[in-house]
Amino acid sequence: MRSSSTPITRRSILGGMAAATVIGWSTSHQAWARESDSFAHTAASLPALDGTLETSAGVTSTFNHDFGHMVTGACWAVLRPGSVQDIVKMVNYARANRLKIAMNGRGGQNGDEESHSCYGQAQVPQGGIAIDARGLTKIVRIGSSSAVVEAGVTWAQLTDAALARGLTPPALTDYLHLSIGGTLSVGGIGSTVARYGLQIDTVKSIDIVTGNGDLITASPSCHADLFNTALGGGGQVGIIVRAEVALIPAPPKMTVFTLYYNDVTAFLADSEKLMAEKRFEGQVGEIARTPDNSGWWYKLEGQAYWKGNTAPNRTALLTGLHDERASATIEDLSFREAVFRTDGDEAWLKENDFWGQPKPWLSLFVPASKAKAMADLLTAELNGDDLGAGFLLYYPYPTSKLTRPLSVQPSEPTAYLCDVLRFPAPGADIARMLDQNRRLYDKAVALGAKRYLVGAIPNMTSADWRTHFGARWKVLVAAKRRYDPAGILTPGQGFFG
The missing domain is CATH 3.30.465.10 (Uridine Diphospho-n-acetylenolpyruvylglucosamine Reductase; domain 3)
Structure with a gap:
């Protein structure tokens, strides 16, 4: 008989091989049944698939964690779809047999693909089915x-x-x-x-x-x-x-301006000025540790696109700003080099054993009127160890640009992305960081902030989610x-x- 790791294929389901392995889910026994099991007759037959359904521990274990490495799932089956119809069939099968099912994005590269949710958002409970998104890559x-x-x-x-x-x-x-x-x-x-x-x-x-x-x-x-x-x-x-x-x-090149500030008020004012004037095609900001790790300073990055072979006017783009100009850097990059820059960060994080550690991220949208209060709260609460090798993004955008109703926003014309992207060192106190996330989240909500769905905030209740979605809760x-x-x-x- 074939081992239980053998994929369930169209051929085996249809009886092309005499010794099929898993034949279906048994609701009465709450288990995937093999032909040899005494309760096999209670299993609901699986549909014929163009892809495979795999149930070996060697396969399912890789779907029972995610990028955050803090929540362990209990997926018992992985669908590797050979077609969209495989997903249709397995959703129908899951519904008929009261199983949970979720798509697993399998982000990453170079053999380290995994769900890039941080806190178990893409996981399923015991018996559940994870769908490998890498089956749909056309x-x-x-x-x-x-x-x-x-x-x-x-x-x-x-x-x-x-x-x-x-x-x-x-x-x-x-x-x-x-x-x-x-x-x-x-x-x-x-x-x-x-x-x-x-x-x-x-x-x-x-x-x-x-x-x-x-x-x-x-x-x-x-x-x-x-x-x-x-x-x-x-x-x-x-x-x-x-x-x-x-x-x-796509532009051929991008000039990246990196400006530094010691004063948070000047940083916020320049960030909102540049956003309103649309000086740069891309703009981000960061609350960062100082080079000697003794405190915090603020970093603003402006991305100016080239028009053909014409470089942007550097003087005009920097006029009227209040940064520490002696610390500024300006770099010309090809467009591809610019948008793939984090590949270098990824390589460094992997080489130095940060990438695979638990990552309690906190992602928020903060109303601009409270941006300084939130920034002050973060710099008082966090230290270098809390970020590890990570970073804290902080930059404004017009909330009117976010048009989909469930990307819930603060009720102001401008908001800030506040993204605490922690990469803690091995042995860091992750439980303390999660408690910190919850405390910061509650304080941010009191300031009128909303959360971005990718973060790790413990003990979220249905009441918390109703508060988050507000009037759109009924829509959801x-x-x-x-x-x-x-x-x-x-x-x-x-x-x-």
Whole structure:
């Protein structure tokens, strides 16, 4: 008899081999049954698949952790889809057998692919089915203004394919080796948010398998309620399998201006001035440790695109700012070098044993009127050990640029991304950092902040989530009831308890 690690394929399901392994889920025994099991007759037969369903511990164990390495799941089966129809079939199977199911983005590169959620958001409980997004990695079409891609394609793959045609996605995350379907489920933020919003704001349509097992094409004009609750909705109404995303002409080069400030008020004022004047195509900011690690200072990065062979006017771009000019750096990079810069950071973090450690990140949207208060709170609360080899992003954007309803924002015209991206050293007190995250989150909410779904905030209750979504909570609940009434999709978000 074949071992239980043998994939379940169309051939074995249909009896092409006499000694099939797992044949289906037994609800009465709460277990995946093999032909040799005494309770095999109680198992619901699996559908024929173009891909495989794998149940060996060697496979499932790699889906029971994520990038955060703080929450351990209990996935018992992994679907490696050979087609979108495999996902349709297994969603229907999961619903009929009361199993949970979730897409796992498998971000990363060089053999270290894993879910890039930080706190178990993409995990499933015992018996549940994880879908390997790497089974859907086709770039279907690249046109003059958009690309159609399957959900497992990474932004790195799409960026390289688009650059070959002189194009780029307008909104890119800082780290590009993330699945497109995964970031569209949470938002996707990067340096051009002040111009183009989140990645979900650049999507023209999606193909999505709902919790009812229906494959639907949704857009702003067709099934708009599904479109608007799938994008940034944490995987609660369906599994995104394909998307059409916008493309724009790519510049050949980028000049990166890095400015430093000792005074937080000057840093915030210049950050908002540059955003309002749209001097730079991309803009980010950071609250950073000083070079001697004795305290904090503030870093502002402006990204100016070249027009053909014409470099940006450096003098004009820096006029009227109040940075510590002697510390400023200016660098000319090819566009690809610029957008793939974090690959070098990744390599360093891996070489120095930070990448695989637990990472209790905290991601917030803070109203601009409270930006100084939040910055002061962070610099008083955190120290160098709290960040480790990580960093604390802090930069403004107009909230009007974020158009999808479930990317809930502070009720002000301008907000700040506050992203505490910790990479602690081995042996760090992670429990203390999680408690710190919860304390900072509660204080931020009192200031009018909202959270970004990727972070690690312990003990979130349904009441906390209702407060977060505010008036849009009813929209999410109504969509959940309509498109996933059995509640089988992406339970790790914990929105509903």
